[in-house]
Amino acid sequence: MREAAAAMEEARGSFFQAPRRCAVDHGEDKMRRCRFDRNRRDKPDIAAACNHHIVIARRVHFFLASHCRSFPESVFRAVFWHISPRMKPDILPRRRPRPNHWHGIAFPLGCPLLDRHGCAGSNMPLQVCKAYMVAEGRLSMSEKEKSGVEQTAAMRELLSILDLENLEVDLFRGNSPQVGWQRVFGGQVIGQALIAAQRTVEPERHVHSLHAYFVRPGDPAIPIVYEVDRIRDGSSFTTRRVLAKQHGKAIFSLSASFQIDEGGLDHQMPMPEGLPMPEQLVGDRDIKEQYLHMAPPNVRKYWERERPIEIKPVSLTHYFSREKLEPVQHVWVRARGIVPDDRALQAAILAYLSDMTLLDTSLHPHGRTIFDRDLQVASLDHAMWFHRPCRLDDWLLYTQDTPSASGARGFNRGALYTRDGVLIASVAQEGLIRVHEEKE
Numbered sequence: 001m002r003e004a005a006a007a008m009e010e011a012r013g014s015f016f017q018a019p020r021r022c023a024v025d026h027g028e029d030k031m032r033r034c035r036f037d038r039n040r041r042d043k044p045d046i047a048a049a050c051n052h053h054i055v056i057a058r059r060v061h062f063f064l065a066s067h068c069r070s071f072p073e074s075v076f077r078a079v080f081w082h083i084s085p086r087m088k089p090d091i092l093p094r095r096r097p098r099p100n101h102w103h104g105i106a107f108p109l110g111c112p113l114l115d116r117h118g119c120a121g122s123n124m125p126l127q128v129c130k131a132y133m134v135a136e137g138r139l140s141m142s143e144k145e146k147s148g149v150e151q152t153a154a155m156r157e158l159l160s161i162l163d164l165e166n167l168e169v170d171l172f173r174g175n176s177p178q179v180g181w182q183r184v185f186g187g188q189v190i191g192q193a194l195i196a197a198q199r200t201v202e203p204e205r206h207v208h209s210l211h212a213y214f215v216r217p218g219d220p221a222i223p224i225v226y227e228v229d230r231i232r233d234g235s236s237f238t239t240r241r242v243l244a245k246q247h248g249k250a251i252f253s254l255s256a257s258f259q260i261d262e263g264g265l266d267h268q269m270p271m272p273e274g275l276p277m278p279e280q281l282v283g284d285r286d287i288k289e290q291y292l293h294m295a296p297p298n299v300r301k302y303w304e305r306e307r308p309i310e311i312k313p314v315s316l317t318h319y320f321s322r323e324k325l326e327p328v329q330h331v332w333v334r335a336r337g338i339v340p341d342d343r344a345l346q347a348a349i350l351a352y353l354s355d356m357t358l359l360d361t362s363l364h365p366h367g368r369t370i371f372d373r374d375l376q377v378a379s380l381d382h383a384m385w386f387h388r389p390c391r392l393d394d395w396l397l398y399t400q401d402t403p404s405a406s407g408a409r410g411f412n413r414g415a416l417y418t419r420d421g422v423l424i425a426s427v428a429q430e431g432l433i434r435v436h437e438e439k440e
Contacts, residue, residue: 155337158308161188162195162348170228172196176220184218184251186379187355189244191348193254196226197240198344205238205258206389207347212254212382219246236260268387271397271421278332278395278419281312309353310336312395318364325364329400331357335392343389350392350425354384354414359431361400362410376434380409383428390424408434 157177164172174192176184190212198207218224224244231239237259244252314330317323333353339346359377360370370377390396397417404411414427 152306152308152337154306154308155335155339158349158352159340159345162191162345162352164192164195164199164226166199167225170200170230172199172226172228173223174226175223176218178220181220182217184220184224185355186214186382187352189214189218189224189252190254190355190382190384191352192224193226193242193244193252194256194348194351195344196228197242197254197256198258198348200228200230200240201238201258203344205260206343207256207386208259209385210254210256210351210383212252214252214379214381216246216249216251217378218244218251222246224251231255236262268423269415271417271423272330272399275314275330275397278312278334281314281332282316283310283312308336308349309356310334311357313357318360318369322367324367327361327365327402329357329361329364331398331400332395333398334395339392341391346389346392347386350386350390350416351384354398354416354425354427355379355382355429357398358400358412358414358427358429359410359433361402361412362405362431362433364402365405374436376432376436378432380430380432385426386424387426388422388424390418390422395419396424405433408432 161175161177164174167173172192172195174196176188190210193212194207194210224246227243227245229241229243231241237257240256240258242254242256243250244254310333312332314332315325318325318329333356335349335353339349359379363369363375368375397419398414399417400412400414402410402412410431410433412427412429412431414429415423416425416427417423
């Protein structure tokens with residue numbers, strides 16, 4: 001505790017006084033233009049001051065990394081408050097840093113957080129850092145914080161694949177989980193493309209809509225390159241276009257619009273009534289223990305795989321029966337693990353899960369499932385509207401319906417509600433549903 005307090009005091013004095021002295025000597029505008037780049041040879045005095053508080057921050061971060069198992073949460077939060085660049089927008093620049101540059105203080109070289117994030121000087125909010133610390137066993141959570149939320153390898157992997165590598169200006173690269181799939185999951189590409197677009201947008205602007213097309217199947221064995229085109233930066237709205245490529249060819253395109261939060265008229269369609277709450281339904285573990293022995297092998301393989309999103313269908317009939325059902329489906333979903341309190345990341349994971357189970361709804365009226373071997377099923381396009389922010393560590397109701405299926409295509413709509421009935425997002429998707437004739 002004494003060492004933590006001493007580190008805090010040293011950080012408080014040296015970290016903020018050095019740049020402020022430079023700001024007085026050279027002017028606030030010059031300091032912002034120099035972006036605290038420690039390699040500025042034309043401004044050696046500025047670079048020296050930057051180097052000084054970088055060393056101080058490194059010292060505190062190394063101390064945290066080696067001792068935070070025994071730190072109370074309050075100490076971890078207090079120390080981070082004093083050295084986090086996200087908490088000091090009046091001193092440090094707001095734009096996202098480029099690799100190999102120090103646009104502010106971040107985790108030290110060699111720290112697992114920096115290695116995972118992939119570039120020096122990355123500005124990670126407290127919740128992101130805490131999530132990674134917990135994931136790697138470097139920080140313990142109180143019983144209240146745990147509250148039934150268990151970090152899983154699947155969630156750690158999802159956070160990892162959404163943490164894109166910055167190759168160049170407006171150029172990013174993402175990987176796919178190696179789980180034996182023949183093609184990349186569509187929700188993954190949507191989430192990664194949205195992250196790529198968000199990284200070129202001011203942090204106070206949040207996605208409110210996206211429209212995407214799946215052009216070719218993605219190959220999970222090789223990385224995906226995302227090219228961002230800055231279509232427009234307006235006073236209130238920002239538009240981005242993202243092209244995902246593999247083997248030199250486009251596999252996916254996305255257009256997204258971002259907006260500054262503002263007030264206005266407010267209404268919504270109510271959440272469907274009379275549905276059971278998630279606590280009343282069987283979860284993944286119950287399904288594995290009680291029902292999987294009765295399921296076909298392909299259904300069993302699907303449910304046995306660990307996923308970052310927990311799913312509780314209101315009805316399991318379509319998995320075990322050929323009965324023709326109503327063209328609707330209700331599913332409770334939530335993140336299986338800790339999701340950092342970052343709206344851009346929350347939106348990306350929400351987009352990721354929005355592609356789960358939606359296309360299945362088109363098959364309900366026909367007594368079919370996506371596991372039928374004579375069916376070719378794939379997402380063709382995907383549209384999503386983000387109405388209100390939300391957290392993903394509690395259950396969301398994903399209501400789905402299918403107004404039409406024709407021409408080997410199925411059209412599906414979805415709405416995501418909190419358990420309190422707040423509509424947070426709407427989804428629309430058309431998918432390929434091609435029936436192959438069985439060979440004699």
